[in-house]
Amino acid sequence: MTTATAKTAAPPAILVQGIEKSFKDVQVLRGVDFEVTPGSIFALLGSNGAGKTTLVRILSTLLTADGGTATVEGIDVAADPQRVRESISLTGQFAAVDEVLTGRENLVLVAKLRHLKNPGAVADDLLARFNLTDAGARRAATYSGGMRRRLDIAMSLIDNPPIIFLDEPTTGLDPQARIEVWQTVKHLAAGGTTVLLTTQYLDEAEQLADRIAILHQGRIIVNGSLTELKQLLPPAEVEYVEKQPTLEDVFLTLVGDHDADNTARGSADTDK
Ligand SMILES: Nc1ncnc2c1ncn2[C@@H]1O[C@H](COP(=O)(O)OP(=O)(O)OP(=O)(O)O)[C@@H](O)[C@H]1O
Ligand SMILES: [Mg+2]
Numbered sequence: 525m526t527t528a529t530a531k532t533a534a535p536p537a538i539l540v541q542g543i544e545k546s547f548k549d550v551q552v553l554r555g556v557d558f559e560v561t562p563g564s565i566f567a568l569l570g571s572n573g574a575g576k577t578t579l580v581r582i583l584s585t586l587l588t589a590d591g592g593t594a595t596v597e598g599i600d601v602a603a604d605p606q607r608v609r610e611s612i613s614l615t616g617q618f619a620a621v622d623e624v625l626t627g628r629e630n631l632v633l634v635a636k637l638r639h640l641k642n643p644g645a646v647a648d649d650l651l652a653r654f655n656l657t658d659a660g661a662r663r664a665a666t667y668s669g670g671m672r673r674r675l676d677i678a679m680s681l682i683d684n685p686p687i688i689f690l691d692e693p694t695t696g697l698d699p700q701a702r703i704e705v706w707q708t709v710k711h712l713a714a715g716g717t718t719v720l721l722t723t724q725y726l727d728e729a730e731q732l733a734d735r736i737a738i739l740h741q742g743r744i745i746v747n748g749s750l751t752e753l754k755q756l757l758p759p760a761e762v763e764y765v766e767k768q769p770t771l772e773d774v775f776l777t778l779v780g781d782h783d784a785d786n787t788a789r790g791s792a793d794t795d796k
Contacts, residue, residue: 535598537562537687537718538583542592545578552578554742555592560735562686565709565719567733569726574739576722580689583720584614596687613680614689620676623665627656627675630664634679650678654708670701674708681712688712690721694728699775706731727772 536559545553552575560566570576581587583594585605594601597611622630628647635643651660654674664672673693680688693709694702702725709732713719723729729736730750737747746753769777 534562536560536595537564537597538566538720539595540579540583540592541594543579543582543589543594544591545575545582545587545589551742553582553589556739556742556744558737558744558747560718560720562718563713563716564734565713565721565732567729567736568720568722568739569724569729569736570722570739571724575742576739577691579739580614580691580720580722584612584689585609586614611685612687612689613682613685614691615677615680615693616691620679621664621667621672624663626661626663627651627667627671628660630675630679631682634682638683640683646682650681653711654678655704668701669697670704673697673701673705677705677708686716687718687720690719692722692724694723694725699772702728703776 538558538560540556540558543553543556544551556575556579558566568576568579578587582589583596583601585601585608588602596608599607599611601608622633625633628651631647631650632643635646640646648657648660651657654677656671656675656678659667659671664675667675677688677690677693690709694705697705706728709719709721713734719732721728721732733750735747735749736753737744739745746756
Protein backbone atom coordinates (compact mmCIF):
# COMPACT_ATOMS: atom_id res chain seq x y z
CA MET A 525 0.00 0.00 0.00
CA THR A 526 1.17 3.52 -0.74
CA THR A 527 0.38 4.67 2.80
CA ALA A 528 2.88 2.20 4.28
CA THR A 529 5.34 4.88 5.31
CA ALA A 530 2.61 7.09 6.78
CA LYS A 531 1.34 4.07 8.73
CA THR A 532 4.72 3.31 10.26
CA ALA A 533 5.07 6.95 11.23
CA ALA A 534 1.72 7.06 13.06
CA PRO A 535 2.16 6.74 16.84
CA PRO A 536 1.02 3.32 18.04
CA ALA A 537 -2.48 3.00 19.51
CA ILE A 538 -1.06 0.62 22.10
CA LEU A 539 2.60 0.47 23.14
CA VAL A 540 3.80 -2.22 25.55
CA GLN A 541 7.41 -2.18 26.77
CA GLY A 542 8.95 -4.66 29.17
CA ILE A 543 5.75 -5.41 31.07
CA GLU A 544 6.28 -7.79 33.99
CA LYS A 545 3.76 -9.28 36.38
CA SER A 546 3.98 -11.94 39.07
CA PHE A 547 1.37 -13.47 41.31
CA LYS A 548 3.16 -14.44 44.52
CA ASP A 549 6.11 -16.49 43.31
CA VAL A 550 4.69 -17.20 39.85
CA GLN A 551 6.16 -14.90 37.22
CA VAL A 552 3.44 -14.72 34.57
CA LEU A 553 4.75 -11.87 32.38
CA ARG A 554 8.53 -11.58 32.06
CA GLY A 555 9.01 -8.54 29.85
CA VAL A 556 6.33 -8.25 27.19
CA ASP A 557 6.93 -5.89 24.26
CA PHE A 558 4.72 -5.06 21.29
CA GLU A 559 2.87 -2.25 19.62
CA VAL A 560 -0.45 -2.00 17.83
CA THR A 561 -1.05 0.26 14.82
CA PRO A 562 -4.19 2.44 15.01
CA GLY A 563 -7.18 0.90 13.22
CA SER A 564 -5.61 -2.55 13.03
CA ILE A 565 -6.59 -5.89 14.54
CA PHE A 566 -3.92 -7.41 16.76
CA ALA A 567 -4.33 -10.98 17.98
CA LEU A 568 -2.60 -12.24 21.08
CA LEU A 569 -2.33 -16.01 21.06
CA GLY A 570 -1.29 -18.22 23.94
CA SER A 571 -2.15 -21.42 25.76
CA ASN A 572 -4.30 -21.56 28.88
CA GLY A 573 -2.55 -19.66 31.62
CA ALA A 574 -0.07 -17.93 29.28
CA GLY A 575 -1.05 -14.55 30.74
CA LYS A 576 -3.32 -13.11 28.01
CA THR A 577 -6.07 -12.00 30.39
CA THR A 578 -3.46 -10.67 32.82
CA LEU A 579 -2.00 -8.49 30.06
CA VAL A 580 -5.44 -7.27 28.93
CA ARG A 581 -6.28 -6.39 32.55
CA ILE A 582 -3.05 -4.38 32.83
CA LEU A 583 -3.74 -2.52 29.57
CA SER A 584 -7.33 -1.81 30.62
CA THR A 585 -6.09 -0.47 34.02
CA LEU A 586 -7.77 -3.20 36.11
CA LEU A 587 -4.41 -4.50 37.30
CA THR A 588 -1.02 -2.84 37.93
CA ALA A 589 2.16 -4.19 36.36
CA ASP A 590 5.24 -4.87 38.48
CA GLY A 591 7.58 -3.49 35.83
CA GLY A 592 7.70 -1.97 32.36
CA THR A 593 5.42 0.62 30.78
CA ALA A 594 2.32 0.56 28.63
CA THR A 595 0.53 3.38 26.87
CA VAL A 596 -2.87 3.45 25.24
CA GLU A 597 -3.46 6.33 22.80
CA GLY A 598 -0.18 7.70 24.15
CA ILE A 599 -1.49 7.75 27.75
CA ASP A 600 0.42 5.79 30.40
CA VAL A 601 -1.88 3.15 31.94
CA ALA A 602 -0.22 3.37 35.35
CA ALA A 603 0.10 7.17 35.52
CA ASP A 604 -3.32 8.14 34.20
CA PRO A 605 -5.74 5.20 34.37
CA GLN A 606 -8.82 7.42 34.34
CA ARG A 607 -7.95 8.95 30.95
CA VAL A 608 -7.06 5.52 29.57
CA ARG A 609 -10.49 4.24 30.59
CA GLU A 610 -12.08 7.01 28.55
CA SER A 611 -10.39 5.69 25.36
CA ILE A 612 -11.06 1.99 25.71
CA SER A 613 -13.71 -0.61 26.04
CA LEU A 614 -13.26 -4.09 27.41
CA THR A 615 -15.33 -7.14 26.64
CA GLY A 616 -14.27 -9.79 29.10
CA GLN A 617 -14.04 -13.53 28.79
CA PHE A 618 -17.55 -13.93 30.23
CA ALA A 619 -20.61 -12.02 28.97
CA ALA A 620 -21.69 -9.04 31.06
CA VAL A 621 -25.28 -9.00 29.77
CA ASP A 622 -28.20 -8.79 32.24
CA GLU A 623 -30.46 -11.65 31.20
CA VAL A 624 -33.59 -10.31 32.92
CA LEU A 625 -33.58 -7.21 30.72
CA THR A 626 -34.30 -7.08 27.00
CA GLY A 627 -31.41 -6.41 24.61
CA ARG A 628 -32.59 -2.83 24.18
CA GLU A 629 -32.96 -2.28 27.92
CA ASN A 630 -29.40 -3.52 28.48
CA LEU A 631 -28.13 -0.93 26.01
CA VAL A 632 -30.31 1.89 27.37
CA LEU A 633 -29.10 1.11 30.89
CA VAL A 634 -25.43 1.40 29.91
CA ALA A 635 -26.11 4.57 27.89
CA LYS A 636 -27.79 6.11 30.96
CA LEU A 637 -24.91 5.10 33.20
CA ARG A 638 -22.58 6.92 30.79
CA HIS A 639 -24.87 10.00 30.95
CA LEU A 640 -25.46 10.01 27.19
CA LYS A 641 -28.08 12.46 25.95
CA ASN A 642 -30.42 10.21 24.05
CA PRO A 643 -30.12 6.67 25.44
CA GLY A 644 -33.02 5.28 23.38
CA ALA A 645 -31.56 6.46 20.09
CA VAL A 646 -28.08 5.22 21.02
CA ALA A 647 -29.56 1.79 21.84
CA ASP A 648 -31.53 1.61 18.59
CA ASP A 649 -28.47 2.56 16.56
CA LEU A 650 -26.37 -0.17 18.17
CA LEU A 651 -29.14 -2.77 17.79
CA ALA A 652 -29.21 -1.97 14.07
CA ARG A 653 -25.41 -2.10 13.71
CA PHE A 654 -25.27 -5.50 15.39
CA ASN A 655 -28.27 -7.02 13.57
CA LEU A 656 -30.25 -7.22 16.78
CA THR A 657 -33.14 -4.90 15.92
CA ASP A 658 -35.67 -7.74 15.66
CA ALA A 659 -34.50 -9.24 18.95
CA GLY A 660 -34.24 -5.91 20.77
CA ALA A 661 -37.53 -6.28 22.64
CA ARG A 662 -36.81 -9.84 23.80
CA ARG A 663 -35.21 -10.69 27.11
CA ALA A 664 -31.52 -11.44 26.72
CA ALA A 665 -32.13 -14.79 28.48
CA THR A 666 -33.76 -15.97 25.23
CA TYR A 667 -30.74 -15.02 23.07
CA SER A 668 -28.39 -17.54 21.51
CA GLY A 669 -24.73 -17.45 22.54
CA GLY A 670 -23.78 -15.50 19.40
CA MET A 671 -26.52 -12.90 19.92
CA ARG A 672 -25.51 -12.48 23.56
CA ARG A 673 -21.87 -11.98 22.54
CA ARG A 674 -22.88 -9.38 19.95
CA LEU A 675 -25.01 -7.58 22.55
CA ASP A 676 -22.08 -7.71 24.96
CA ILE A 677 -19.75 -6.15 22.39
CA ALA A 678 -22.43 -3.56 21.49
CA MET A 679 -22.72 -2.60 25.18
CA SER A 680 -18.99 -2.05 25.42
CA LEU A 681 -19.07 0.23 22.36
CA ILE A 682 -21.70 2.63 23.69
CA ASP A 683 -19.49 5.71 23.60
CA ASN A 684 -17.49 4.80 20.49
CA PRO A 685 -14.10 4.16 22.11
CA PRO A 686 -11.14 4.27 19.69
CA ILE A 687 -9.68 1.07 21.21
CA ILE A 688 -11.44 -2.16 22.10
CA PHE A 689 -10.07 -5.14 24.01
CA LEU A 690 -11.80 -8.45 23.35
CA ASP A 691 -10.75 -11.28 25.63
CA GLU A 692 -11.60 -14.55 23.86
CA PRO A 693 -14.59 -13.09 22.03
CA THR A 694 -15.76 -16.37 20.50
CA THR A 695 -14.97 -19.00 23.11
CA GLY A 696 -17.90 -21.38 23.44
CA LEU A 697 -19.68 -20.17 20.31
CA ASP A 698 -20.75 -22.40 17.43
CA PRO A 699 -19.12 -21.84 14.00
CA GLN A 700 -21.95 -19.63 12.72
CA ALA A 701 -21.98 -17.42 15.79
CA ARG A 702 -18.20 -17.12 15.57
CA ILE A 703 -18.48 -15.89 11.99
CA GLU A 704 -21.08 -13.31 13.10
CA VAL A 705 -18.72 -12.02 15.78
CA TRP A 706 -15.82 -12.01 13.28
CA GLN A 707 -17.89 -9.86 10.91
CA THR A 708 -18.62 -7.48 13.77
CA VAL A 709 -14.93 -7.19 14.62
CA LYS A 710 -13.97 -6.65 10.97
CA HIS A 711 -16.56 -3.87 10.66
CA LEU A 712 -15.20 -2.19 13.77
CA ALA A 713 -11.66 -2.17 12.42
CA ALA A 714 -12.85 -1.01 9.00
CA GLY A 715 -14.45 1.94 10.80
CA GLY A 716 -11.09 2.87 12.37
CA THR A 717 -11.38 1.18 15.78
CA THR A 718 -8.18 -0.47 17.03
CA VAL A 719 -8.87 -4.03 18.18
CA LEU A 720 -6.71 -6.12 20.49
CA LEU A 721 -8.14 -9.58 20.90
CA THR A 722 -6.95 -12.68 22.68
CA THR A 723 -7.79 -16.09 21.36
CA GLN A 724 -6.83 -19.71 21.53
CA TYR A 725 -8.29 -20.39 18.10
CA LEU A 726 -5.60 -20.21 15.47
CA ASP A 727 -8.14 -19.89 12.66
CA GLU A 728 -9.64 -16.86 14.42
CA ALA A 729 -6.29 -15.11 14.32
CA GLU A 730 -5.82 -16.16 10.67
CA GLN A 731 -9.25 -14.79 9.72
CA LEU A 732 -9.10 -11.51 11.57
CA ALA A 733 -5.71 -10.28 12.54
CA ASP A 734 -3.41 -7.86 10.73
CA ARG A 735 -0.71 -8.93 13.17
CA ILE A 736 -0.43 -11.98 15.38
CA ALA A 737 1.75 -12.29 18.48
CA ILE A 738 2.33 -15.45 20.47
CA LEU A 739 2.72 -15.10 24.24
CA HIS A 740 4.70 -18.00 25.64
CA GLN A 741 6.47 -18.41 28.95
CA GLY A 742 5.98 -14.77 29.82
CA ARG A 743 7.29 -13.23 26.58
CA ILE A 744 6.20 -12.53 23.02
CA ILE A 745 8.07 -15.19 21.08
CA VAL A 746 6.87 -14.15 17.61
CA ASN A 747 5.05 -11.13 16.26
CA GLY A 748 4.16 -10.55 12.64
CA SER A 749 1.58 -10.77 9.87
CA LEU A 750 0.25 -14.19 8.96
CA THR A 751 2.49 -14.22 5.88
CA GLU A 752 5.52 -13.36 7.99
CA LEU A 753 4.70 -16.09 10.51
CA LYS A 754 4.28 -18.65 7.76
CA GLN A 755 7.73 -17.73 6.43
CA LEU A 756 9.23 -18.87 9.71
CA LEU A 757 8.70 -22.45 8.61
CA PRO A 758 10.51 -24.04 5.66
CA PRO A 759 8.72 -23.48 2.33
CA ALA A 760 6.00 -26.02 1.62
CA GLU A 761 6.81 -28.73 -0.89
CA VAL A 762 4.42 -28.95 -3.79
CA GLU A 763 2.43 -32.14 -3.58
CA TYR A 764 -0.66 -33.28 -5.42
CA VAL A 765 -3.30 -34.13 -2.89
CA GLU A 766 -7.05 -34.35 -3.17
CA LYS A 767 -8.42 -31.45 -1.14
CA GLN A 768 -10.85 -32.79 1.41
CA PRO A 769 -13.37 -30.40 2.92
CA THR A 770 -12.80 -29.68 6.59
CA LEU A 771 -15.47 -30.53 9.12
CA GLU A 772 -16.12 -26.80 9.41
CA ASP A 773 -16.77 -26.60 5.63
CA VAL A 774 -19.26 -29.45 5.93
CA PHE A 775 -20.97 -27.97 8.98
CA LEU A 776 -21.30 -24.53 7.43
CA THR A 777 -22.52 -25.89 4.11
CA LEU A 778 -25.23 -27.95 5.78
CA VAL A 779 -26.46 -25.52 8.42
CA GLY A 780 -24.41 -22.35 8.24
CA ASP A 781 -24.44 -20.20 5.18
CA HIS A 782 -28.19 -20.13 4.63
CA ASP A 783 -29.03 -19.04 8.18
CA ALA A 784 -26.05 -16.73 8.44
CA ASP A 785 -27.26 -14.89 5.32
CA ASN A 786 -30.72 -14.44 6.79
CA THR A 787 -29.35 -13.15 10.08
CA ALA A 788 -26.95 -10.77 8.41
CA ARG A 789 -29.60 -9.22 6.21
CA GLY A 790 -32.01 -8.76 9.09
CA SER A 791 -35.46 -7.37 8.37
CA ALA A 792 -34.43 -5.05 5.54
CA ASP A 793 -34.85 -7.85 3.04
CA THR A 794 -38.42 -8.94 3.71
CA ASP A 795 -39.93 -7.66 0.46
CA LYS A 796 -37.78 -9.99 -1.63
N1 LIG B 1 -5.37 -12.81 40.60
C1 LIG B 1 -4.52 -13.84 40.44
N2 LIG B 1 -3.92 -14.43 41.49
C2 LIG B 1 -3.07 -15.45 41.33
N3 LIG B 1 -2.73 -15.98 40.14
C3 LIG B 1 -3.31 -15.45 39.05
C4 LIG B 1 -4.25 -14.37 39.13
N4 LIG B 1 -4.65 -14.05 37.88
C5 LIG B 1 -4.02 -14.90 37.06
N5 LIG B 1 -3.22 -15.74 37.75
C6 LIG B 1 -2.34 -16.77 37.17
O1 LIG B 1 -1.61 -16.20 36.13
C7 LIG B 1 -1.47 -17.09 35.05
C8 LIG B 1 -2.00 -16.43 33.79
O2 LIG B 1 -3.40 -16.31 33.86
P1 LIG B 1 -4.27 -15.61 32.73
O3 LIG B 1 -5.69 -15.64 33.18
O4 LIG B 1 -3.67 -14.29 32.41
O5 LIG B 1 -4.03 -16.60 31.52
P2 LIG B 1 -4.75 -16.65 30.09
O6 LIG B 1 -3.65 -16.66 29.08
O7 LIG B 1 -5.77 -15.59 29.99
O8 LIG B 1 -5.42 -18.09 30.15
P3 LIG B 1 -6.81 -18.62 29.49
O9 LIG B 1 -6.50 -18.94 28.08
O10 LIG B 1 -7.11 -19.84 30.29
O11 LIG B 1 -7.86 -17.55 29.66
C9 LIG B 1 -2.19 -18.35 35.44
O12 LIG B 1 -1.25 -19.25 35.95
C10 LIG B 1 -3.14 -17.89 36.52
O13 LIG B 1 -3.38 -18.92 37.44
MG1 LIG C 1 -7.84 -15.59 29.74
